[in-house]
Amino acid sequence: MTIPRKAATFELIEIAGPAGKLECLRLDAATETAIGIVLVAHPNPTEGGTFTNKIVHTLAKTLSRLGYIAYCPNLRGVGNSEGEHSRGEFEPDDMAAVLSFARAAHPQLTRLTLAGFSFGTLVQSRLRERLSDDEVEGMILIGPAVSRYAFPNVPKGTLIIHGEEDEVISLAAVLNWSRPQQLPIVVVPGVGHYFHGRLTQLAELVEHAWR
Numbered sequence: 001m002t003i004p005r006k007a008a009t010f011e012l013i014e015i016a017g018p019a020g021k022l023e024c025l026r027l028d029a030a031t032e033t034a035i036g037i038v039l040v041a042h043p044n045p046t047e048g049g050t051f052t053n054k055i056v057h058t059l060a061k062t063l064s065r066l067g068y069i070a071y072c073p074n075l076r077g078v079g080n081s082e083g084e085h086s087r088g089e090f091e092p093d094d095m096a097a098v099l100s101f102a103r104a105a106h107p108q109l110t111r112l113t114l115a116g117f118s119f120g121t122l123v124q125s126r127l128r129e130r131l132s133d134d135e136v137e138g139m140i141l142i143g144p145a146v147s148r149y150a151f152p153n154v155p156k157g158t159l160i161i162h163g164e165e166d167e168v169i170s171l172a173a174v175l176n177w178s179r180p181q182q183l184p185i186v187v188v189p190g191v192g193h194y195f196h197g198r199l200t201q202l203a204e205l206v207e208h209a210w211r
Contacts, residue, residue, distance in 0.1 A: 005100040008025050008033050009027070009028070009153065010025045010026065010060075010072075011025070011026045011027075011028075012024070012025060013026055013186060014025075015073065015092070015097060015098055015101045016101075017076065017081070017082070017083070017094045017097045017098075018083075018090070018093045018094065018097060018124070019076045019082055019083025019084070019090065019093075019094070019188070020081070020082025021024070021074075021080070021081065021082050022073045022074065022075070022076070022082075022094055022097065022098065023073070023074050023079055023080045024049075024051070024071055024072065024073040024074070024098060025051050025060070025070075025071075025072040025073075025158070026071055026072075027061065027064045027070040027072070027104055028064070028069055029064055029066045029067045029068055029069050030064045030067075031054055031065070031067040031188065032153075033064070033067065034067055034109060035066070035068065035070050035108075035109070035111055036066035036068045036108040036109050036111030036112060036113065036137065037068060037069050037070075037071065037082065037099075037102045037103075037106060037109050037111070037113070038059070038060070038063040038068040038069070038070045038071070038113040038114075038115055038137065039070075039071050039072075039073075039095060039098055039102070039112075039113075039114055039115065039124070040056050040059050040071070040072045040116065040117075040120070040188070041056075041073075041075070041091075041095060041114075041115070041116035041117070041119075041120025041121070041123040041124050042056050042072070042074070042075065042078070042116075042117065042119070042120050043055075043056075043076060043086075043117050043118035043119045043120055044118060044119035044145075045075070045078040045085050045120055045202075047120075049078070049100070049118065049182055050074055050078050050079055050081070050120060051072040051073060051074045051078075053117065054194075054199060055117040055142055055143075055159065055194070055195060055199070055202070056072050056117060056120070057072075058069065058199050058202055058203050058206075059115045059140065059206065060072050062148075062201070062203045062206045062207050062210075063113065063115070063206070063210065065207065066207065066211065068111075068208055069102070069106060069109070071098050071101075071102050072074065073094060073095065073098045075080075075094045075095070076091060076094050081094075083116075084171075084176075087149070088122045088123055088149055088182075089121065091123045091146070092126040092130070093128040093179055094123075095123055095124065095127045096127060096130065099112070099127075100155075103201065106132045106143060111137045112135060112136050112137055113136075113137050113138055113139070113140065113175065113210070114127060114128055114136060114138075114139045114140070115139070115140040115141075115142075116141060116189070117143055118141075118142070118144075118145050118169070118193070119145055119148075120169070121142070121143070121144040121145055121151075122144075122145050122151060123141060123205055124141070124150075125139070125141070125144075125151065125152050125154050126152060128152075128154060129152055129190065130135075133155070133188050134199045138158065138159065138210075139154060139155070139158040139211075140159045140161075140206060140209075141154070141158060141160045141161070141169045141197075142161050142202070143161075143162055143163065143166060143168070143193050144160060144164075144169065144174060145168075146167055146169060146173055146174055146176075146177040146183050147168070147169055147170065147173035149175050150185070151177060151179050154183070155179070156181075156182070156183065157177045158172070158183065159186070159209045159210075160178065160183060160184070160185050160186065161186045161188065161193030161202065161205055162174050162185055162186070162188070162196060162198070163187075163188050163192050163193060164187050164188060164189045164190060164191060165190060165191060165192050166192055166193045167192050167193055168193040169193065171185075171187065172174070173177045186205060188201065188202070188205075
């Protein structure tokens with residue numbers, strides 16, 4: 001059966017955050033009926049990370065094809081979002097504000113996915129600690145920044161994808177973090193932190209896991 005599709009178009013919106021306004025890209029579900037919400041967190045802003053990041057867009061578009069409405073905010077101090085970057089201390093508050101906005105905008109949607117890349121994985125993991133198991137369908141962490149921050153444990157079933165040749169966060173560091181939790185890692189051979197030339201494969205891995 002062919003699933004009806006719509007054109008994927010990002011819309012720029014503003015959300016009231018705890019440190020001021022947050023600018024956010026929203027991508028509607030590409031299916032005829034939305035089934036859930038996904039929040040996507042960007043990489044470290046001190047290294048140029050914003051909601052325009054290609055992995056952020058890959059995650060948003062992939063989940064949109066599966067029926068999710070995607071929210072991709074610029075966290076505090078990034079782009080036109082107000083406040084100052086806090087190395088992950090207060091950014092989960094920003095993401096919580098985006099979640100509250102999304103829930104109010106789509107009260108009929110109860111399925112929630114948290115997704116992030118690099119620094120964004122820290123933000124989402126810390127937000128996840130505040131939420132109950134009933135509130136979150138699952139998490140997608142790409143290149144988790146476990147060696148740069150005090151990184152929390154995450155629930156079993158979290159999809160973790162890491163490049164074998166990641167030059168920013170070593171595969172060994174991710175395995176050392178995941179081993180005590182008995183969390184499996186999807187390792188993409190020959191790939192660095194930014195998945196250059198392998199975004200299609202990344203999208204396929206996420207889509208396969210989330211169908």
